[in-house]
Amino acid sequence: xxxxxxxxxxxxxxxxxxxxxxxxxxxxxxxxxxxxxxxxxxxxxxxxxxxxxxxxxxxxxxxxxxxxxxxxxxxxxxxxxxxxxxxxxxxxxxxxxxxxxxxxxxxxxxxxxxxxxxxxxxxxxxxxxxxxxxxxxxxxxxxxxxxxxxxxxxxxxxxxxxxxxxxxxxxxxxxxxxxxxxxxxxxxxxxxxxxxxxxxxxxxxxxxxxxxxxxxxxxxxxxxxxxxxxxxxxxxxxxxxxxxxxxxxxxxxxxxxxxxxxxxxxxxxxxxxxxxxxxxxxxxxxxxxxxxxxxxxxxxxxxxxxxxxxxxxxxxxxxxxxxxxxxxxxxxxxxxxxxxxxxxxxxxxxxxxxxxxxxxxxxxxxxxxxxxxxxxxxxxxxxxxxxxxxxxxxxxxxxxxxxxxxxxxxxxxxxxxxxxxxxxxxxxxxxxxxxx
Amino acid sequence: xxxxxxxxxxxxxxxxxxxxxxxxxxxxxxxxxxxxxxxxxxxxxxxxxxxxxxxxxxxxxxxxxxxxxxxxxxxxxxxxxxxxxxxxxxxxxxxxxxxxxxxxxxxxxxxxxxxxxxxxxxxxxxxxxxxxxxxxxxxxxxxxxxxxxxxxxxxxxxxxxxxxxxxxxxxxxxxxxxxxxxxxxxxxxxxxxxxxxxxxxxxxxxxxxxxxxxxxxxxxxxxxxxxxxxxxxxxxxxxxxxxxxxxxxxxxxxxxxxxxxxxxxxxxxxxxxxxxxxxxxxxxxxxxxxxxxxxxxxxxxxxxxxxxxxxxxxxxxxxxxxxxxxxxxxxxxxxxxxxxxxxxxxxxxxxxxxxxxxxxxxxxxxxxxxxxxxxxxxxxxxxxxxxxxxxxxxxxxxxxxxxxxxxxxxxxxxxxxxxxxxxxxxxxxxxxxxxxxxxxxxxxxxxxxxxxxxxxxxxxxxxxxxxxxxxxxxxxxxx
Numbered sequence: 038x039x040x041x042x043x044x045x046x047x048x049x050x051x052x053x054x055x056x057x058x059x060x061x062x063x064x065x066x067x068x069x070x071x072x073x074x075x076x077x078x079x080x081x082x083x084x085x086x087x088x089x090x091x092x093x094x095x096x097x098x099x100x101x102x103x104x105x106x107x108x109x110x111x112x113x114x115x116x117x118x119x120x121x122x123x124x125x126x127x128x129x130x131x132x133x134x135x136x137x138x139x140x141x142x143x144x145x146x147x148x149x150x151x152x153x154x155x156x157x158x159x160x161x162x163x164x165x166x167x168x169x170x171x172x173x174x175x176x177x178x179x180x181x182x183x184x185x186x187x188x189x190x191x192x193x194x195x196x197x198x199x200x201x202x203x204x205x206x207x208x209x210x211x212x213x214x215x216x217x218x219x220x221x222x223x224x225x226x227x228x229x230x231x232x233x234x235x236x237x238x239x240x241x242x243x244x245x246x247x248x249x250x251x252x253x254x255x256x257x258x259x260x261x262x263x264x265x266x267x268x269x270x271x272x273x274x275x276x277x278x279x280x281x282x283x284x285x286x287x288x289x290x291x292x293x294x295x296x297x298x299x300x301x302x303x304x305x306x307x308x309x310x311x312x313x314x315x316x317x318x319x320x321x322x323x324x325x326x327x328x329x330x331x332x333x334x335x336x337x338x339x340x341x342x343x344x345x346x347x348x349x350x351x352x353x354x355x356x357x358x359x360x361x362x363x364x365x366x367x368x369x370x371x372x373x374x375x376x377x378x379x380x381x382x383x384x385x386x387x388x389x390x391x392x393x394x395x396x397x398x399x400x401x402x403x404x405x406x407x408x409x410x411x412x413x414x415x416x417x418x419x420x421x422x423x424x425x426x427x428x429x430x431x432x433x434x435x436x437x438x439x440x441x442x443x444x445x446x447x448x449x450x451x452x453x454x455x456x457x458x459x460x461x462x463x464x465x466x467x468x469x470x471x472x473x
Numbered sequence: 474x475x476x477x478x479x480x481x482x483x484x485x486x487x488x489x490x491x492x493x494x495x496x497x498x499x500x501x502x503x504x505x506x507x508x509x510x511x512x513x514x515x516x517x518x519x520x521x522x523x524x525x526x527x528x529x530x531x532x533x534x535x536x537x538x539x540x541x542x543x544x545x546x547x548x549x550x551x552x553x554x555x556x557x558x559x560x561x562x563x564x565x566x567x568x569x570x571x572x573x574x575x576x577x578x579x580x581x582x583x584x585x586x587x588x589x590x591x592x593x594x595x596x597x598x599x600x601x602x603x604x605x606x607x608x609x610x611x612x613x614x615x616x617x618x619x620x621x622x623x624x625x626x627x628x629x630x631x632x633x634x635x636x637x638x639x640x641x642x643x644x645x646x647x648x649x650x651x652x653x654x655x656x657x658x659x660x661x662x663x664x665x666x667x668x669x670x671x672x673x674x675x676x677x678x679x680x681x682x683x684x685x686x687x688x689x690x691x692x693x694x695x696x697x698x699x700x701x702x703x704x705x706x707x708x709x710x711x712x713x714x715x716x717x718x719x720x721x722x723x724x725x726x727x728x729x730x731x732x733x734x735x736x737x738x739x740x741x742x743x744x745x746x747x748x749x750x751x752x753x754x755x756x757x758x759x760x761x762x763x764x765x766x767x768x769x770x771x772x773x774x775x776x777x778x779x780x781x782x783x784x785x786x787x788x789x790x791x792x793x794x795x796x797x798x799x800x801x802x803x804x805x806x807x808x809x810x811x812x813x814x815x816x817x818x819x820x821x822x823x824x825x826x827x828x829x830x831x832x833x834x835x836x837x838x839x840x841x842x843x844x845x846x847x848x849x850x851x852x853x854x855x856x857x858x859x860x861x862x863x864x865x866x867x868x869x870x871x872x873x874x875x876x877x878x879x880x881x882x883x884x885x886x887x888x889x890x891x892x893x894x895x896x897x898x899x900x901x902x903x904x905x906x907x908x909x910x911x912x913x914x915x916x917x918x919x920x921x922x923x924x925x926x927x928x929x930x931x932x933x934x935x936x937x938x939x940x941x942x943x944x945x946x947x948x949x950x951x952x
Contacts (some may be wrong), residue, residue: 047807053807059585107807108499140894158768159768159769159770159811160809160894162769163769163811163813164813166815166840169877169902170902171900171901171902172814172901173902176812176813179809179810179811180808180809182809193875194877194902196902
């Protein structure tokens with residue numbers, strides 16, 4: 038019997054530590070090669086780490102909730118003698134990284150490729166010859182993920198100072214895959230902090246900002262620093278949509294999908310964007326170029342126990358409402374379970390945030406940089422409305438906001454966009470006309 | 474099979490530094506060395522050559538000591554003792570590395586490593602074959618002298634730099650093929666120790682492309698003073714034994730000549746050691762010249778395999794290798810590190826020394842800078858005169874618009890020890906004024922850096938006018 042020390046492998050993407058979410062096995066359990074042993078939450082995603090050997094769990098050393106550095110001991114396994122296990126991972130520090138964690142579809146299966154994070158691109162790239170910054174500032178910038186080539190230095194002849202880098206710390210995080218989480222509502226969607234019973238005499242408690250929370254903080258701060266935001270607000274009569282959804286609910290259920298308003302709204306946004314390509318775009322800050330995206334990859338803000346995540350429904354332009362609804366449910370389930378793969382959150386081109394299920398009539402969401410717009414939809418409430426005949430009638434009304442990057446989208450364009458989106462929501466049958 | 478986090482192949486100034494750094498950062502590290510710990514640099518390169526150069530300089534000084542009133546009757550060179558002294562220095566340094574390995578927990582294994590898969594190397598040691606499995610590799614196998622047709626290294630007549638550093642007889646005639654920095658460093662000390670040296674250079678001038686042409690000019694002049702014969706635009710065709718002589722056939726400007734000598738030294742460059750490493754088994758690619766292409770984190774095309782130093786490309790300099798080793802080790806340890814430097818200073822230990830950092834005027838102009846330069850001659854520096862080493866100058870090149878230092882080129886005594894200030898200035902993005910306004914102590918060679926910086930504005934104190942080229946400036950040394 039050989040004892041294998043099972044350590045937190047380097048799971049790539051610059052991940053340096055992970056929080057033990059849940060052990061899937063207990064001491065004494067027999068495990069097989071590739072069997073998931075433990076769920077670990079990194080600042081990118083929650084992944085299942087599989088065993089690299091056949092054997093029996095001897096001792097679990099990392100407790101749930103504990104933060105373990107890459108290379109830190111998770112548990113020891115009594116590897117069965119003779120199996121390929123012993124060959125794959127003798128004891129000691131030298132245990133090779135296990136094969137790719139299950140949910141990390143971006144990882145290759147070769148253990149060789151997992152040994153060090155990321156591919157050949159160096160992020161941030163080295164400073165060009167003309168960039169003026171001292172070696173210490175360059176090191177500081179590199180560690181902060183700031184690309185010096187994109188900073189306008191405040192010093193003489195454009196010298197980039199340490200302070201310039203500090204200011205830009207969150208303004209240049211190319212290390213973060215676009216849409217890895219982020220975006221959404223600044224306040225309402227966040228889960229309130231759990232109650233902490235403080236020891237007497239202690240006025241506050243400090244906890245490290247890490248994991249998804251840190252990612253949210255970084256991304257949103259970066260967004261706010263880079264993008265000049267403005268929000269256009271409107272109120273839309275969705276009485277017909279409510280009726281339509283009631284009618285279609287059973288039909289959708291018969292086809293195995295629970296139909297909510299969100300898939301319909303996402304589809305309506307996609308159709309409207311055909312006329313407004315600047316909403317499905319981004320600004321390449323480094324190149325000073327506008328990038329128009331050909332696919333409508335629409336993210337939706339999902340509230341999870343760990344905080345906000347934004348899964349992305351890809352190619353909405355070529356999917357029907359039912360398909361969008363189906364995918365949305367799947368992604369939302371994964372998000373709640375904390376099992377989104379990094380790919381599920383990548384490549385978004387615009388985001389829709391639905392706060393309606395919680396409440397509120399309006400808000401000013403933050404754009405998911407490098408996207409340029411986020412559409413907010415709010416609670417549908419019955420309100421007295423004066424109709425064309427001058428009568429006061431009760432209608433189902435929904436607040437809608439279009440928050441845009443003013444560098445690319447003017448107020449007038451936002452208003453026109455909402456004017457085109459509104460009738461599609463008010464008269465769902467109009468979407469028939471948009472069928473491709 | 475041995476299992477480690479990091480296996481470093483090669484223990485030269487790249488490999489040993491990388492190994493120590495990685496071990497300091499918590500990686501279980503093993504170094505495989507084929508020949509001697511310390512690589513070319515410590516054993517048959519930088520260090521032994523500097524020992525011999527120093528000895529030659531010492532001898533040279535003694536010969537001119539009578540000018541100072543010191544009369545030394547007859548100076549003789551004991552070549553055997555010189556080699557013993559040189560070897561003692563080498564041994565001390567290589568022993569030091571072994572101690573550092575031990576102190577940092579770096580394991581070393583003497584043998585020849587070959588990849589058998591992306592994660593495994595096989596090491597042929599004296600005791601047999603050992604397999605090493607590692608999560609990461611750093612290839613630091615360095616380079617070796619290039620051979621040319623007609624002059625295969627035989628260690629008897631045709632020598633590479635390695636054998637040249639073992640010469641203990643200096644009453645011979647040596648033909649040096651290649652007027653690059655290695656050939657000139659060795660050629661100069663051999664000449665000063667009494668050897669009759671002829672340098673054959675294929676280009677129009679020595680040290681082409683290596684350094685500022687004005688600097689090369691000063692060295693060229695000094696070579697002539699030391700009776701080194703220099704044939705430029707000369708192509709060595711071959712040689713034959715002629716009695717006890719070697720007759721080297723040379724084509725100079727199209728006409729054939731024969732140069733008689735006792736030894737031939739071939740120093741036409743170095744090539745990367747990337748063969749016989751099993752790189753194909755690891756999937757690591759090399760370019761047409763045999764270098765292993767890497768990115769700024771020293772990563773090869775295979776993600777977990779890194780390459781540093783000479784084998785990873787020009788310039789082939791020990792200090793470049795060391796820094797690359799640190800970068801690779803840091804990246805492997807999970808730090809976001811990269812080769813992010815503005816200048817890799819270069820030093821040539823000719824007589825006088827040449828040292829440079831940053832761009833030459835030509836390079837700066839190609840990059841679109843409008844330049845301005847300031848020059849200060851050694852002959853106007855009191856300390857240089859008092860050391861009887863007044864050949865050379867310091868040239869500071871700045872961006873005309875911003876006054877930021879773009880390059881510094883020094884030719885002269887102790888240029889190697891003066892250049893670091895220039896490298897710091899360039900890394901810091903300093904202006905010539907920054908250097909000029911920094912008080913440099915008197916009387917030192919370092920003052921010349923301050924004066925040359927000042928001279929970019931035309932206001933140096935100790936020279937009358939900005940010296941035109943090819944004419945010694947009118948100097949009044951500070952007393």
